[in-house]
Structures are given as structure tokens and as C-alpha cells.
Amino acid sequence: MSALGARIARLIAAQGPISIAEYMTLALHDPRDGYYATRDPLGEGGDFITAPEVSQMFGELLGLWLAQAWHDQGKPARPRLIELGPGRGTLMRDALRATKLMPDFREQLEVVLVELSPVLRRAQEAMLQDCGVPVRWVESFGAVAADRPGFVIANEFFDALPIRQYVRQGRGWFERMVTADARSALSFALAPVPLPAMAVPASREDAPEGGVYEVCAAGEALAEQIAQAIAARGGAALIVDYGYDAPGFGETLQAMRRHAFADVLGEPGENDLTAHVDFTALGDAAVRGGASVCGPVEQGDLLLDLGIYPRSDALAARNPDMRDTLTAQIVRLCNPAQMGTLFKALAIVPKTAPTPPGF
Ligand code: SAH
Secondary structure (H helix, E strand, O other): OOHHHHHHHHHHHHHOOEEHHHHHHHHHHOOOOOHHHHOOOEOOOOOEOOHHHHOHHHHHHHHHHHHHHHHHOOOOOOOEEEEEOOOOOHHHHHHHHHHHHOHHHHHOOEEEEEOOOHHHHHHHHHHHOOOOOOEEEEOOHHHOOOOOOEEEEEEOOHHHOOOEEEEEEOOEEEEEEEEEOOOOOEEEEEOOOOOOHHHOOHHHOOOOOOOEEEEOHHHHHHHHHHHHHHHHHOEEEEEEEEEEOOOOOOOOOEEEEOOEEEOOOOOOOOOEEEOOEEHHHHHHHHHHOOOEEEEEEEHHHHHHHHOHHHHHHHHHHHOHHHHHHHHHHHHHHHOOOOOOOOEEEEEEEOOOOOOOOOO
8 A cells, every 4th residue: 555545545434435536636646646746657667658648749740730820820929838747858858949930930939838847847957858848837727817818738547537436226326435444445435325216317318227437627617718719819729639529338437556557556656547538528528618629530640641751751851760769659650459449639720711721
């Protein structure tokens, strides 16, 4: 049992079972022992690898996508580039380098990074110290004023936001909670009282016995907030993550350590915890926020459409030794058996804006 696990067990002994959302928030962000608060989890030697860590082409193409969206909206003055959960800062470094192709975008730019982890924030500071554009940090998207057009990028951010799970039992839906026994071992248990019938979405009524559905209230609220800002001031958001676009009945909460699945309740604070992103729910939330939604499209299709092959040809022309590596990177990012299909992208743009490239 980890130090944080023992503390969570004491909390449960004192106040009763906690929701999975509360458990995820403690496990990921507890300031003393939380997973992100205490480490940089990325890379071969860490727990997982993300697309910008696979290839510079990922950040470059996404950076150009944002600059193109700015261009297509008539080049609004003083654009702001906002990244949610920037990890090591690799995506932003590559995106900013690519925006040198659009100097009038880059010259007026301010970069805002939304990051809770002090460890990753230091990594981002080091990565971006010579990027040539002003960069500042905030702890939540809500702390960024909507006074400039906001161009938002989020890769593998929404999967880290806390979810709740509901389980069908008989005629009712019961929330799955986290509880602890006398020896501080954590386990799942259903809440004793079902959800009120009116709280169950109509799309969930036909679920089989034992069916599970997940709700990410934080993700939906954030998508709505981003859409409101974009509707009011212009801008665009590109949300890339693994997830599904047809709500089903399955549980996707998972723990990862050293590139392998781990026990969700074992050693909180030591494993990454994520859930697949419900793109339908995010899209609906963004529409409620007053913006247009495009997609989701599959990551592989998006990158091919944005020109990952021409980009790799250009890089290989300068560096012929790199050709095989670049080809392997494209396979990893775009092949359906790897990241090409499970990962999807959703775009949020003002209602008046043209459909962005790749959608
Ligand atoms: N986008 C990066 C990193 C993904 S890991 C990449 O693609 O490599 C998730 C990132 O989100 C980390 O930087 C983590 O610290 C940050 N994060 C997770 N939950 C957060 C929250 N609620 N608020 C702010 N940042 C968060």
C-alpha cells in the first residue's frame, strides 16, 4: 500500500466511500503524493509515451493547423495559443517552430500553458526557454481571460480528467464507489441507493444487466467553457485523445505503469489513471457552449490529410539517414493497429468559421 493509499483509506474510514472521480483526483493530483505532482511520467523510461514524444511531425502539423485556423478567421489581432496539459512541452516546441512559416501569426502570439504539476511545469520551462514567444502558466483554463482569440490544443489531457461510473443492476443505476476495509485495502462497491430515474440519460435506458456507463463532468464543463470563449472571441480548439464516438456500455478506467496495465486501486499515486474520452459528450457540450463542432476524425486520417508524408519527405531530404525512423514514426501515429484509429480529434470553431483542414 502506498502512502497515499493509506491516507485515502483513512479518509474513507472517516467519511465513507468516495466517488471514482474523487479517487482519481487524489491519486493524480494530491500535492504531496499525487502521480503528476511527483514525477514526469513520459517517455521510454517512464510509464507511457504520447504522440509528440513519438515524432516532431505531430506538433508541427498541429501547430500549422492552429495557425491555419487563425488565417481562415481573417487573422484576428493578438491570438493566444493555449495548451492544456503540455507534458514536457515537446508539442508546443514543435508547434512554435512550425509557425515560423506564418510569421504574422507568431509575432503577435502569447502562449499560455495550463499545467498543475510543478515537475512538468519545470520541464516545460526548460523546453521553451528559447522559443522566442512569451509564455506564461496557469492552473486551469478558467484562469485564462477570454479577452483574446484563443487557439487551444489538448493532447492526452481529457483522458486524465476524473470520471464517475454507473452500473446497471435490476431496474436501477448505482454509482460505483471506492471503499476501504479494516486493513486499509481499497475496493469498489456500489452505492446503496440508485440514481433518481430522471438523472439517467435517455440513451442509457436500454442497458443490459451489469452494463456500465461513464460520465466525465469535468471534461464536459471544460469543453463547454472552451466553446463559449471561442464563440465570444474567435479561435479554435483541437482536442486529440483516445476515446469513442458512439456511447456504449463499457468501462474504460485504466491504470498504467511502465507501459503495462496495472491495478486501478493498487498503490494510488504510483500509476497513471485515465479513462477513454466520450467524444459525443464533449461535442454536445461544445455545442451547448455556442460553437460549431467538427469530427471526431481518426488521428491517422487527420495526420495524413494535414500532410505528414510531405513533411517527412522534407525532413528526409535534409537528413537521408532519418528516412526509416520517420517512416516508423508515421506507422506508429497513423496505423489503425497502433495509434491511428483509437486516437481521435475533435475541433471546436466559431459558427461563422470555415471547416478546418483535416475535417
Ligand atoms: N500533452 C502531453 C502530456 C499528456 S499527460 C503530451 O501529449 O505529451 C497529461 C498532462 O496533463 C500532464 O502535463 C499533466 O500534468 C496534465 N494534467 C492532468 N490533469 C490536469 C488538470 N486537471 N489540470 C491541469 N493539468 C493537468
